[in-house]
Amino acid sequence: MPGPPKKRQKRDEKQDGDMPQKKYYRQRAHANPFSDHDLTYPESPDVMDWSQHYPAFVEQSGNTSIDKDRKSEDQNDASPPKMSKQIEIADIGCGFGGLLFALAPKLPDTLILGLEIRTSVTEFVQEKAKALRSQNAAAGLYNNISCIRANAMKFLPNFFHKAQLSKIFLCFPDPHFKARKHKQRIVSTSLNSEYAFVMKPGGKVYTITDVEDLHLWMVEHFEAHSSFERVNDDEVEGDVCVEVMKTETEEGKKVERNDGTKYVAVFRRLKDPPWP
Amino acid sequence: MNHPFQLVEIAKPPAAQRDHPGYLLAACGSKLLSTCLATGNVVSEWTADVGSGQVAVSNDTESTHVGGSERPAKKQKTGNASLATAPNVIKLAISPNHQHAVAVTDDKCVRVFEIHAEGKLLELSQRTMPKRPCAVQVLPDNATIICGDKFGDVYSLPLLLELKAIEDDSPMGSTESHPPQQEASTPFKPSASMQTVHTKRNRKALEAQLKQKNLTPKSKAPLQFDHKVLLGHVSMLTDVAYASREVDGKQRGYIITADRDEHIRISRAPPQSHVIEGYCLGHREFVSKVCVIPGTDLLVSGGGDDWLGIWQWPAFKLLARFDQMRALLHDLIAKTNGSNVEDQGNDKEPIEQIAVSGIWIVPATGQDGTSKEHAVIVACEKVPALFYCPVSKLLEQDAPWNLRQFRYPILDITSVGTTTLVSLDVRGEEQQRIVAYRLKMQSSGGTDFQCDEETNAKLMGLDCVPSDIVDAKGLEDLLYGAASLRKRGHQDEDVAEEAG
Numbered sequence: 092m093p094g095p096p097k098k099r100q101k102r103d104e105k106q107d108g109d110m111p112q113k114k115y116y117r118q119r120a121h122a123n124p125f126s127d128h129d130l131t132y133p134e135s136p137d138v139m140d141w142s143q144h145y146p147a148f149v150e151q152s153g154n155t156s157i158d159k160d161r162k163s164e165d166q167n168d169a170s171p172p173k174m175s176k177q178i179e180i181a182d183i184g185c186g187f188g189g190l191l192f193a194l195a196p197k198l199p200d201t202l203i204l205g206l207e208i209r210t211s212v213t214e215f216v217q218e219k220a221k222a223l224r225s226q227n228a229a230a231g232l233y234n235n236i237s238c239i240r241a242n243a244m245k246f247l248p249n250f251f252h253k254a255q256l257s258k259i260f261l262c263f264p265d266p267h268f269k270a271r272k273h274k275q276r277i278v279s280t281s282l283n284s285e286y287a288f289v290m291k292p293g294g295k296v297y298t299i300t301d302v303e304d305l306h307l308w309m310v311e312h313f314e315a316h317s318s319f320e321r322v323n324d325d326e327v328e329g330d331v332c333v334e335v336m337k338t339e340t341e342e343g344k345k346v347e348r349n350d351g352t353k354y355v356a357v358f359r360r361l362k363d364p365p366w367p
Numbered sequence: 368m369n370h371p372f373q374l375v376e377i378a379k380p381p382a383a384q385r386d387h388p389g390y391l392l393a394a395c396g397s398k399l400l401s402t403c404l405a406t407g408n409v410v411s412e413w414t415a416d417v418g419s420g421q422v423a424v425s426n427d428t429e430s431t432h433v434g435g436s437e438r439p440a441k442k443q444k445t446g447n448a449s450l451a452t453a454p455n456v457i458k459l460a461i462s463p464n465h466q467h468a469v470a471v472t473d474d475k476c477v478r479v480f481e482i483h484a485e486g487k488l489l490e491l492s493q494r495t496m497p498k499r500p501c502a503v504q505v506l507p508d509n510a511t512i513i514c515g516d517k518f519g520d521v522y523s524l525p526l527l528l529e530l531k532a533i534e535d536d537s538p539m540g541s542t543e544s545h546p547p548q549q550e551a552s553t554p555f556k557p558s559a560s561m562q563t564v565h566t567k568r569n570r571k572a573l574e575a576q577l578k579q580k581n582l583t584p585k586s587k588a589p590l591q592f593d594h595k596v597l598l599g600h601v602s603m604l605t606d607v608a609y610a611s612r613e614v615d616g617k618q619r620g621y622i623i624t625a626d627r628d629e630h631i632r633i634s635r636a637p638p639q640s641h642v643i644e645g646y647c648l649g650h651r652e653f654v655s656k657v658c659v660i661p662g663t664d665l666l667v668s669g670g671g672d673d674w675l676g677i678w679q680w681p682a683f684k685l686l687a688r689f690d691q692m693r694a695l696l697h698d699l700i701a702k703t704n705g706s707n708v709e710d711q712g713n714d715k716e717p718i719e720q721i722a723v724s725g726i727w728i729v730p731a732t733g734q735d736g737t738s739k740e741h742a743v744i745v746a747c748e749k750v751p752a753l754f755y756c757p758v759s760k761l762l763e764q765d766a767p768w769n770l771r772q773f774r775y776p777i778l779d780i781t782s783v784g785t786t787t788l789v790s791l792d793v794r795g796e797e798q799q800r801i802v803a804y805r806l807k808m809q810s811s812g813g814t815d816f817q818c819d820e821e822t823n824a825k826l827m828g829l830d831c832v833p834s835d836i837v838d839a840k841g842l843e844d845l846l847y848g849a850a851s852l853r854k855r856g857h858q859d860e861d862v863a864e865e866a867g
Contacts, residue, residue, distance in 0.1 A: 125601065134649055134650070135648035245628050248630065248632075268559050279599070281598055281599025284641050288645075301563050302560075303560075318642070345565075349562060351562035366614070
């Protein structure tokens, strides 16, 4: 087994502040979302500790050190450090994080989180964020992005509160070409209910793919869902996030190189209907 | 060897006399028996037929395609098994007005029965679901079945089929409610193109696909009956419950679903079941059962954790936890080992892990002997004991939970009047398989299980009905499924890898 250990070694040789190299973090592009991965996730969003991910946004209080001492004594009752901001944008299946790194300087006051199911790819994004933070320490950039390893199809409500997010990105998701695998697609009637749950009314879901069939599938399922409406073309054209999504995502660049077509669709989270 | 009764329910058909105590419906393997609790006579005996409706049809088509290049159906086992032996009854529910019973058999078939005034059961319909249901309930409208399956989908079905649908199998009624993924057979067109696949091998595969002109559509035939997908979990679904509460003078309905990934989800009832209201989060292991306490906003949940949760479900808030399950079980084991030295080391091994298999609300009488109360009863898989606590004391600081020992593990519980019927995993001839008790509150705060001899006498007849052939391995699978919901830690996987 010459492969993995060598890669691991190369990763470790990197100096602090250096950019990680993608070739040492490659991982098979598919994961079975139905199997039990050895995932760690909080039992509820209330107990999730975001302070490691966004240290610049931890709420400053006078006696933090005392708080910390107390925490180590009885861990069960301790609530995580308070954050001055909540995550508002989630990039589901962020891959190597192209979108995160492009959006970070454009929305420096908004916390953005990438969710990725592949371990080493998650590590890469975290390392790159760290490196970019230290390189841009003076400007204070890239403090607003981070990445976690998670299965968003199962555990979204473990990370986010009801109506917490204003944007969700689903960029170049696994197309799962075979009909038998369609239930593994990231967009489905039942999953859309979960996206609606964690989103603010008025929030937007951004989708992009180079597979027309998948594009039609996503449009069909979001339009059929009573919690979403499709955003019209004019509004999509004027949206900065759409431009970033088209040009800055890793897959977006790859499609560009291969002369592929990019299909974009954006959907707005509607208010819940009044009870009948 | 006897086959224990895996499911028990009480039916009191409205047409029966007012003071009639009702009928006990008990499932024994593939049989469903109805016993009159007034006379003790077994009034009806129904056996699930071998290979019903759509299952038989799908087997036929499979055999004709044997020569084809089609990928073999993944779950052929269930189809073949149902040909050999009659399917077992795995779920049983009674409509709120007690006019109908719904039984699910392990051939994925939902069967609706009419309950006659004299307790007889008449099978009205069979509907084969795409996946094996794991929970079934009839809504308070007495017209809708909700049915959840392991794959995470919750469906609603009309309780009674419309005449039109029976006469001609026209799929008209179902076209509207089909999930969009079930499309009619269209000519094959690969969704990948030369632009979307880039590696050499993938491109070759695509070319091969394009050459192979029209593949037979692999998706299964759409369901031939009216149904709606209400909601879905990606995680494995374990239980479904309906709850309602009054807000601003109007009743609001909710569907509560539990899954293997520790979630308890509260959704609106149809027609707004796409709206998720919230989650009751806090379990660390799978949730296998949720039980709404009628007349309150409380929900009791249990599963692979060694505690039970008592939630104020409309606020998604954990109000109390009963943490002493393990402690009470250890006390009980210590006590029995101490008093009964001969039994030691036989079948009394310490409880390693807890898997809640049932939560029920049953009637109890107060200390004065007349006042009415209710108690929560909880069974754990393969544990010959029941946890119980009066509903009114659930939220007290030290809620008076107790453990009552039995000689056999508990399979199912139902209640009628002030009597609680407990179905035990008795496989020999030495004891009645269903035993009746009355629960009486003690002044100490505890509750007493007193044998209800009168009802017990009526249950004798059930034991005379010849039992199904018992296949020990199959029986274990039928009766005990909760423990297997526990996720294997990755340590286990490491061991497995080393071994392989």
